[in-house]
Amino acid sequence: MRNVVLGFLGTQLDSGKRRGWKPTVSLCQEDGFEVDRYELIFDSKFSRLAHNVKADIEAVSPETEVVLNRMDMDDPWDLGETYAKLFDFAKDYGFDEDRERYHIHLTTGTHIGQICWFLLSESRHIPAALIQTGPPRDKGGRGTFDLIDLDLRQFDALQQRFDQQSREYGEILKGGIETKNETYNQIIDQIEQVSSVSDEPILLQGETGTGKTELAQRIYELKLQRHRIKGRLVHVNCATLIGGTATATLFGQRRSFTGQAGTERTGLLREADGGVLFLDEIDMLGLEEQALLLHAIETGRYYPLGSDSEITSRFHIIAGASSNLTERVAAGEFRLDLLVRLNFWSFQLPPLRARREDIQDNLRYELRRAEKRLGIRVGFNADAAEAWLRFARAPSTLWPGNFRDFGGAVLRLCTLAPRGRITRAQVQEEIDRLLHRWQSSNTDPNAQLIAQYVTKPLDSFDIPQLAQVIRTCKTSSSISEAGRTLFAVSREERASRNDADRLRKYLAKFDLKWTDFSSS
Known part of the structure; x- marks a missing residue:
């Protein structure tokens, strides 16, 4: 096959100003590499030099065809x-x-030209290998010649390495937990990519306890590893910024503002300079602070309280919100312009009840964390582990506090475990404790009524129906009267109208009896 070389005219080197070495001409004299055609690209300002180089090549390598390609540049850089x-x-x-x-001669031309050659070759817009030549080290010696073939197999190996690195970054974001939930894994993959290349704000939304704070910490660690930042992580719980101290806490305060010694503050935005500012529960931030914060995010400048001089602080923003910010904007409780700024990258973290396939892996993680915290080794008895996972994965177990509830429950189990073994009885006690807590804090009147009689978890479908049955039983003088009221329509279509028996069977599904209500 014929060898074709593409290359820029070296306006300095091909003039022989480097110890008489002319790289374009020299390449055509390389032993073992015959150049059948040289596509020489030149600017019309150097037309004379281009024709001289063509003549030199034809003199030393008559078999080489030289094609001059004019390409005028306003700015070759x-x-x-x-x-x-x-x-x-x-x-x-x-x-x-x-x-x-085809081959590309990288030695001549500007550095910008070399970069463009590489990009076009790597993307296969130009199907060419790369050639790099160098001058002879000794007078009269031979120059260097390096052929760089962009072998796609090498890129496969590099891609595998990049994929492995991406998986490692994903493990950082997951805290080392193997997760199977497809929605969550897609979110983590996107956050890994965004955190690695973007400096724009990241908004983490989700119910309380879905892991926003821990994920923000891991995003910070990833940004630190990828050299996106070099400062610290400053965690601000906006729910605690109440009253007149909120502005000073965020933006700092000059001593002269009050005239009292010890009242000056640096401000959390200043502390976050060069790092990450995590605004947790940003939906609880006051409107006045929201306006000041928006200006600081957009410009990197702000005025400390009582100061006439602006402070500069550049930081990455991660915001966390438990409530729906769009609804808060509609209610006039959150600024639309701030939401638009924070919402550049927005991720909705799924609740624990939507990630039941990840519960067992999270149980292992919480066990390790509890062991480290308590300084002991803890494990489940087989029947205890089965009972706990059955409860944790049940559709009726809604985990209103999400991973905060789950992690707290595992820590209590480990703390109370006799001789480091969690028993079946312990698991049942913890289940009862959780159910009592959830039911007592539930504002649903149906759930509150049922909680007085039923301790096991129920499907949400059953709650309103059972609540109506209980109310009817409590206001009826007999089980037959309650049955007639509850089955008033369907009893007309039945040959047997034993309403009391139907009601007993229904109550038995929930381990209830008429006597549970008759004394009431």
Whole structure:
């Protein structure tokens, strides 16, 4: 196959100003590498030099055809212009890979030109290997010649390494927990990519206890590893910023503002300079602070309280919100312009009840964390583990506090475990404790009524129906009267009208009896 070389005219080097070495001409003299055609790209300002180089090549290598390609540049150091013109050159060239083998001579031209050559070769817009040459080290010696073939197999290996690195970053974001939930894994993959290349705000939304705080910490660690930041993570719980101290806490305060010694403050925004500012529960931040914060995020500048001089602080923003910010905007409780700014990258973390396939892996994680905290080794008895996982995964177990509830329950089980073994009885006690807590804090009147009689978890479908049955039983003088009231329509279509028996069977599904209500 014929060897074809593409390269820029070296306006300095091909003039022989470096110890008489002319790289374009020298390449055509390389032993073992015959150049059948040289596509020499030049600017019309250097037309004379281009023709001289062509003549030199024809003198030392008569078998080499030299084709002069004029390509005028307004600014050869402009990346956009250089890439666009080389791209158009490649598009119109008409490569014939069946008959010709193409090479790009990287030695000549500007550094911008070299970068563009590489990009076009790597993307296969120019199907060429790369050649790098160098001058002889000794007078009269031979120069260097390096052929760089962008072997796709090498890129496969590099891609595998990049994929492995991406998985490692994903493990950082997951805290080392193997997760199976597809929705959550997609969120983590996107956050890994965003955190690695973008400095725009990240908004983490989700119910309380879904892991926003821990994920923010891990995003910070990832940004630190990827050298996106070099400062610290400053965690601000906006729910605690109440009253007149909120502005000073965030933006700092000058001593002269009050005239009292010890009243000056640096401010959390200043402490976050060069790092990450995590605004947890940002939905609880006051409207006045929201306006000041928006200006600081957009400009990197703000005025401390009582100061006439602006402070500069550049930081990455991560915000966390438990409530729906769009609804709070509609209610006039949150600024739309701040939401738009924070919502550049927004991720909705799924609750624990939507990630039941991840419960067992999270149980292992919480066990390890409890062991480290307590300084002991703890494990489940087999029947205890089965009972706990059955309860934790049940559709009726809604986990209103999400991972905060789950982690707290595991820590209590480990703390109370006799001789480091969690028993079946312990698990039942913890289940009863959780159910009592959830039911007592539930504002649903149906759930509150049922909680007085039923301790086991129920499907949400059963709650309103059972509540109506209990109310009817409590206001009826007999089980038959309650049955007639509850089955007033369906009893007309039945041959047997034993309403009392139907009601007993229904109550038995929930381990209830008429006597549970008759004394009431």
